[in-house]
Amino acid sequence: MNYIILDLEWNQCPTGKEDENSSLPFEIIEIGAVRLDETFTETGQFHEVVKPSVYKKLHYKTKEIVALRSIDFASARTFTEIIPEFLSWCQDALFCTWGPADLTELQRNLAYYHIKSPFPFPLIYFDIQKIFSIVYEDRKTRRSLESAVDFLRLPKNIAFHNALSDAYYTSLIMKHLTAEQVRNNSSVDYYRTPQNRRQEIYLTYETYVKMVSKPFDTKTQAMKDRVVASTVCYKCKKNAQKKVRWFPAGSRNYLCLAYCEKHGYLKGKIRLRQRSDGKYYAIKTLKAVSPEEAYEIIEKKEIIKLKRKLKKSFTNGQN
Numbered sequence: 001m002n003y004i005i006l007d008l009e010w011n012q013c014p015t016g017k018e019d020e021n022s023s024l025p026f027e028i029i030e031i032g033a034v035r036l037d038e039t040f041t042e043t044g045q046f047h048e049v050v051k052p053s054v055y056k057k058l059h060y061k062t063k064e065i066v067a068l069r070s071i072d073f074a075s076a077r078t079f080t081e082i083i084p085e086f087l088s089w090c091q092d093a094l095f096c097t098w099g100p101a102d103l104t105e106l107q108r109n110l111a112y113y114h115i116k117s118p119f120p121f122p123l124i125y126f127d128i129q130k131i132f133s134i135v136y137e138d139r140k141t142r143r144s145l146e147s148a149v150d151f152l153r154l155p156k157n158i159a160f161h162n163a164l165s166d167a168y169y170t171s172l173i174m175k176h177l178t179a180e181q182v183r184n185n186s187s188v189d190y191y192r193t194p195q196n197r198r199q200e201i202y203l204t205y206e207t208y209v210k211m212v213s214k215p216f217d218t219k220t221q222a223m224k225d226r227v228v229a230s231t232v233c234y235k236c237k238k239n240a241q242k243k244v245r246w247f248p249a250g251s252r253n254y255l256c257l258a259y260c261e262k263h264g265y266l267k268g269k270i271r272l273r274q275r276s277d278g279k280y281y282a283i284k285t286l287k288a289v290s291p292e293e294a295y296e297i298i299e300k301k302e303i304i305k306l307k308r309k310l311k312k313s314f315t316n317g318q319n
């Protein structure tokens, strides 16, 4: 199996959000990719600058990134000219990126030009930024590409923020991961999410399970759904009893604590996300946790409850 490490540079509306084309907020202006075989040995490169069609002037942020090199957009080909070549070059590969955005924006650009998506559903890929954090750090930190290169003391002989050089540096970082570390920590792309119950996505990892739900009209409906709210122990498939019901922790996150007689405490987390059609879907993870971590969830709930009480009495006192 081959891996394609993809890196895109994109431009956005130069005059701000209010003038942007809402179906294409980020227009791809450069495609860089490195192909690796199953031993992470490089077997090819793809690099092309894309002539912009929607935003012909560069946003100041894009300018900062491309200022360091002289990009000739005038002689470049357009996205619709380049993309068939690129996609056939990618054939039968697993995609790797630095961060979760590139495949989403690639699919949005394809949809804008009514080009049929070659990607399967669900689209499973490898976010090397996330896997780097899982293997070398705390799972939560997200380093910039350059700082990960520094962390591993890799040579920095070419400039960053060129689509090909960023794909190349990502490939160097991949060589410091094992195939197992990469394959065991896949991600799912959220550009296309399940349309109905049948399409719902279930993924099993070493230490947790993840579920991506169908759409709901409101956040409340999502949280009331029996499948979304359920806490089935992923080790024995039996219903784990809730010790702390789902409670809001932040505006779109919910936590809960469940207990399986056989496998102990399970921490539940739901993130609600909005789709482009305004509907909501849930990303639920369930993870086995220690009694100490279970206690932290209880503590968190109590703190949130107390804060709410305090706020209420404070605003009442002011009236």
Ligand SMILES: [Zn+2]
Residues within 6 Å of the ligand: 233, 234, 235, 236, 237, 238, 260, 261, 262, 263, 264
């Ligand atoms: Zn169990």
